[in-house]
Amino acid sequence: MGEKAAPTQGLSRATLLAVALRSLFLESSWNLIGQQNVGFAAAVNPALRRVYQGRPADLAEARLRVLKFFNTNPMFSGLVIGAALKLEEETAQGLLDENERGLIVAALASSLAIHGDLLFWQSWLPFCSLVGFGLTWLSAAQGQLTLAPLIVPALFCLLAGPARIGGLFCGYRLGRQAHTAAAKYRVPQLARWVLRASVVLVGYLTVRAQGLIPGREPLERVLTVLAVLALVLALVGAQRVWPKLGPMALYLLIVLGLGLVAFFA
Numbered sequence: 001m002g003e004k005a006a007p008t009q010g011l012s013r014a015t016l017l018a019v020a021l022r023s024l025f026l027e028s029s030w031n032l033i034g035q036q037n038v039g040f041a042a043a044v045n046p047a048l049r050r051v052y053q054g055r056p057a058d059l060a061e062a063r064l065r066v067l068k069f070f071n072t073n074p075m076f077s078g079l080v081i082g083a084a085l086k087l088e089e090e091t092a093q094g095l096l097d098e099n100e101r102g103l104i105v106a107a108l109a110s111s112l113a114i115h116g117d118l119l120f121w122q123s124w125l126p127f128c129s130l131v132g133f134g135l136t137w138l139s140a141a142q143g144q145l146t147l148a149p150l151i152v153p154a155l156f157c158l159l160a161g162p163a164r165i166g167g168l169f170c171g172y173r174l175g176r177q178a179h180t181a182a183a184k185y186r187v188p189q190l191a192r193w194v195l196r197a198s199v200v201l202v203g204y205l206t207v208r209a210q211g212l213i214p215g216r217e218p219l220e221r222v223l224t225v226l227a228v229l230a231l232v233l234a235l236v237g238a239q240r241v242w243p244k245l246g247p248m249a250l251y252l253l254i255v256l257g258l259g260l261v262a263f264f265a
Contacts, residue, residue, distance in 0.1 A: 011047055011085060011172065018046045019081065020168040026077050035071040040081065047085050051092050062088065065098065072109035073116025076182075078164045080109045082171025083178035090175075104176050115182040120160060123194040128155040130198055134205045 022043040029038035044066055052059035072080050084105045090096040132155070135148035171178040182188075 010089070011050055013169075015046055015050050016082070016085075016169055016172060019043050019085065020078060020165045022046070023077055023081055023164065023168065026074055034067065034069050036074075036077070037067050037070040040070040040077075041066045043081060044085060044088075048088065051085075051089055058092065062092075065102070068102065070105075070109060072113040073120065075120045075160045075163045076112040076116035076167060078167030078169075079112055079171035079174075079178045079181055080105065082168040082173070083108055083175055084171075086172050086175035108176075108178055111179050112182060115187045119187050119191045119194075120156075120163075123191040123198070124159055125156060127194050127198045127201070128152050130201050130205070131155060134201065134208075137205070138208060 022045075023039070026036050026039035026043060029042070030036060031038065041063065045063070048059060048062050048066070052062055066084075087096060087101045087104060091098055091101045129152055132149050132152035135151055139148055167181070170181055174181060
């Protein structure tokens with residue numbers, strides 16, 4: 001790189017907000033070679049213009065640098081992008097080597113992707129789907145027209161939105177220590193509690209399903225509930241024996257079992 005920049009006061013909130021909003025389109029230009037690199041480059045461009053203001057040659061180099069391979073969980077991408085911006089400032093000031101900066105960003109993207117997949121894809125999304133399925137099923141059984149399916153994206157964004165937007169500000173504040181955010185907010189523990197809530201919700205839907213089936217004797221309903229519980233326990237046991245049967249597949253099978261019970265009972 002050319003001329004080194006003097007230490008600055010950092011990026012403004014307006015600039016960080018612009019980057020955060022652009023990061024919502026991170027995967028709009030997903031490709032096989034760089035994966036999320038084009039979306040990442042487009043998101044950080046306002047910040048790069050600010051960091052390398054008056055240094056067009058260094059700005060061009062920085063734009064090429066951020067076009068390298070980039071991939072992480074979209075919901076935790078804000079943490080990675082915010083940290084990358086802080087590291088870019090250090091690189092512009094000569095405090096950090098370009099290669100070291102790339103290694104740190106790649107390590108952050110990989111580690112936070114694991115936590116993001118665990119929380120959002122393997123626990124939160126199945127829970128939101130179960131809530132939407134349950135509300136739609138119950139309202140349809142009562143002959144009511146409902147917009148309950150919309151609860152799935154709304155509920156999912158209730159957690160994903162703050163994680164993406166607020167995560168960028170948090171990542172910028174933490175810098176290379178952004179990986180500590182997952183431990184600070186107890187992401188693995190939160191994912192486990194969401195999974196437990198999903199199991200409780202499955203049990204509730206099972207009991208409600210029996211009440212919606214007309215002409216059934218109480219004993220028959222109890223036996224059906226026990227059969228579904230046995231199905232759930234069998235699936236949980238199968239997951240322990242075969243870990244590749246992930247939580248999302250597990251809950252889809254449970255929902256399928258509930259639907260078969262309601263149809264054939």
